[in-house]
Amino acid sequence: MAKKKLISAKINGEPREFACEPRQSLLEVLRDSLQLTGAKEGCNNGNCGACTVLLNGEPVVSCLVLALEAEGAEIETVEGIAAGGQLQPLQQCFLEGAALQCGVCTPGFLMTAKALLDRVPHPSEAEIRFQLAGNLCRCTGYDKIVRAVQAAAEGTNP
Amino acid sequence: MQDFDYAAPISTHEAVQLLADPGHKAVVLAGGTDILVLLRERRRRATLVVDVKKIAELNELAMTADGGLFLGAAVPCSRIYREAAITEKYAALVDATKIIGGWQIQSRATVGGNLCNASPAADSIPPLAIYDAVAEIAGPNGRRQMPVADFCSGVGKNVMARGDLLVAIILPPIEARSGAAFQRFIPRNEMDIAVASAASLVELDDQGIICKARIVLGAVATTAVRASHAEEALVGQPPSDELFAQAGALAERSARPIDDMRGTIEYRKHLCGVLTRRTLAIAVERAQSKTQ
Numbered sequence: 001m002a003k004k005k006l007i008s009a010k011i012n013g014e015p016r017e018f019a020c021e022p023r024q025s026l027l028e029v030l031r032d033s034l035q036l037t038g039a040k041e042g043c044n045n046g047n048c049g050a051c052t053v054l055l056n057g058e059p060v061v062s063c064l065v066l067a068l069e070a071e072g073a074e075i076e077t078v079e080g081i082a083a084g085g086q087l088q089p090l091q092q093c094f095l096e097g098a099a100l101q102c103g104v105c106t107p108g109f110l111m112t113a114k115a116l117l118d119r120v121p122h123p124s125e126a127e128i129r130f131q132l133a134g135n136l137c138r139c140t141g142y143d144k145i146v147r148a149v150q151a152a153a154e155g156t157n158p
Numbered sequence: 159m160q161d162f163d164y165a166a167p168i169s170t171h172e173a174v175q176l177l178a179d180p181g182h183k184a185v186v187l188a189g190g191t192d193i194l195v196l197l198r199e200r201r202r203r204a205t206l207v208v209d210v211k212k213i214a215e216l217n218e219l220a221m222t223a224d225g226g227l228f229l230g231a232a233v234p235c236s237r238i239y240r241e242a243a244i245t246e247k248y249a250a251l252v253d254a255t256k257i258i259g260g261w262q263i264q265s266r267a268t269v270g271g272n273l274c275n276a277s278p279a280a281d282s283i284p285p286l287a288i289y290d291a292v293a294e295i296a297g298p299n300g301r302r303q304m305p306v307a308d309f310c311s312g313v314g315k316n317v318m319a320r321g322d323l324l325v326a327i328i329l330p331p332i333e334a335r336s337g338a339a340f341q342r343f344i345p346r347n348e349m350d351i352a353v354a355s356a357a358s359l360v361e362l363d364d365q366g367i368i369c370k371a372r373i374v375l376g377a378v379a380t381t382a383v384r385a386s387h388a389e390e391a392l393v394g395q396p397p398s399d400e401l402f403a404q405a406g407a408l409a410e411r412s413a414r415p416i417d418d419m420r421g422t423i424e425y426r427k428h429l430c431g432v433l434t435r436r437t438l439a440i441a442v443e444r445a446q447s448k449t450q
Binding site: 001002005021022023024025044045046047049052055058059060061063064065066068069112115129130131132133134135 | 159160161162163164166187190191194195197198199207209211236259260261262263265266347348349
């Protein structure tokens, strides 16, 4: 068995250290070692987007990142986006707009949508659909998700 | 996942030594969007994963002194399409990098990895081929360059030997009065593997006549295939829809596709015609917009 290595990364703004095996994915370490279970394991092969987190500001599927690659990186997970116990506007719009049913895909959608709004504060519907194409939802049919992102961007009711 | 060791060398020399070491079964990790899936599903075996993202030259993305492009092998797709200068000069490559997987994949997946994996359906290979891109390879016996068009030798196979590392892809400068485009057909809107694809490049002379054409088809042979007869039919002609349709019909004949779950031979050939026609129209439009 390859030896565990000690990794330092900033996770949701806080410096964290963890030990991991080379073969462990960032998703495994987030969920099993750091108890950040917001990111979900859907397909574990990069198709579904349920494990999306931001790595140095870029959305990535954490199932296709080795935990070792996080050395020195900044990682944001869904646990980090609600500041001071207050839901982020994006989360509030998902909630009020019923943009989820089972909720497994939701943390991934929130992280990709956050990355989008960080870069493009007022995206078109086409842009939202294109940029969220890497997140799959088997319940909602996407319309409510797209409307929730639009509402969060425009500060309106979903 | 299977057990392996991990190394993240900071120089190409060190990476080549690790890859060449007979004591390991080493694989290269760049974006990880293919190799980590293959390792997890045990379709590939490795005792050492060599992460090449800490090597400076593999991360370099810059215009060269002569106006070409140096594209480090570990540069992810999203860095490429965010560069306005690359969109302006190498639009077909940008067309491809924008539709490889979704955003999360584009944050990590590299054009270098797309080339090395040598999938017949690789989206970035037809655009690289129309630009006459060159692959720079470092190996135990030094460096060499070869045309990207000769890099893939079969389905999932390339010319690299043990210890070889793809350092960069170098795109030569392009003529001012030229334009290019890439399109693929998939049954979904996004996030799928090409049933067929086409990249076209045209260069116009002072009178607006086509003086050079390049058409490369993807997913219709074991490697990307050049539609030479279609190219020849375009040279010396003024661009028109009829001419593009004629080129499309000729391109269909260059395709040597197979029947599989993504499409039949007949369907793929038909798609080659359609995609050739459409990419030529966009390529000409882009060339004309630059010259007006």
